[in-house]
Amino acid sequence: EAEVAQSPRYKITEKSQAVAFWCDPISGHATLYWYRQILGQGPELLVQFQDESVVDDSQLPKDRFSAERLKGVDSTLKIQPAELGDSAMYLCASSSYRDSNSYEQYFGPGTRLTVT
Amino acid sequence: RKEVEQDPGPFNVPEGATVAFNCTYSNSASQSFFWYRQDCRKEPKLLMSVYSSGNEDGRFTAQLNRASQYISLLIRDSKLSDSATYLCVVMGGANSKLTFGKGITLSVRP
Numbered sequence: 001e002a003e004v005a006q007s008p009r010y011k012i013t014e015k016s017q018a019v020a021f022w023c024d025p026i027s028g029h030a031t032l033y034w035y036r037q038i039l040g041q042g043p044e045l046l047v048q049f050q051d052e053s054v055v056d057d058s059q060l061p062k063d064r065f066s067a068e069r070l071k072g073v074d075s076t077l078k079i080q081p082a083e084l085g086d087s088a089m090y091l092c093a094s095s096s097y098r099d100s101n102s103y104e105q106y107f108g109p110g111t112r113l114t115v116t
Numbered sequence: 117r118k119e120v121e122q123d124p125g126p127f128n129v130p131e132g133a134t135v136a137f138n139c140t141y142s143n144s145a146s147q148s149f150f151w152y153r154q155d156c157r158k159e160p161k162l163l164m165s166v167y168s169s170g171n172e173d174g175r176f177t178a179q180l181n182r183a184s185q186y187i188s189l190l191i192r193d194s195k196l197s198d199s200a201t202y203l204c205v206v207m208g209g210a211n212s213k214l215t216f217g218k219g220i221t222l223s224v225r226p
Binding site: 043109 | 120157158159160161162203205211213214215216217218219
């Protein structure tokens with residue numbers, strides 16, 4: 001079964017450092033999402049891509065977060081500088097709803113970030 | 117008011133019990149509704165979609181009341197393997213954005 005890949009699975013960094021996460025969606029999925037999930041909360045959308053274009057980044061803290069999907073396939077989410085409050089699980093998801101009318105989003109295993 | 121609100125938890129029930137989770141949403145223009153399941157330290161996975169007519173999948177029944185903006189999930193004959201966090205999810209907006217509730221944790225004990 002095809003899966004969404006993410007790396008690294010765990011990341012510990014000191015505050016003020018830069019950190020980057022990578023996501024490879026299911027092959028053929030045009031839509032890619034980055035979510036942040038704080039412990040005890042549901043995932044919150046940070047950014048949504050349709051192919052290589054950003055369609056929603058309204059909840060992305062743009063002063064420190066950036067995301068790109070240059071070729072419309074894999075994606076990178078960066079935080080610079082990291083702050084203590086950024087400690088969370090960062091989830092990537094993909095879907096093919098544009099083509100198949102299927103709205104199911106498939107999630108990767110996530111990257112657990114701890115900022116010290 | 118939060119966009120998606122779920123019952124506070126956690127729920128701790130014995131095997132075989134029936135348990136119901138409730139969820140309300142604030143945007144009357146929301147288009148689609150789902151329940152996702154998330155195991156401890158794992159990613160969320162789609163459990164089932166929710167339709168106005170109600171739908172059932174084995175021991176799981178989901179219902180939607182658009183007039184009251186209310187969604188429910190009923191689990192019958194609970195199993196130990198049902199222990200997880202259940203997330204109420206609402207989809208809407210121009211880009212079919214998913215909005216997740218806080219989640220409710222279910223623990224099924226022997």
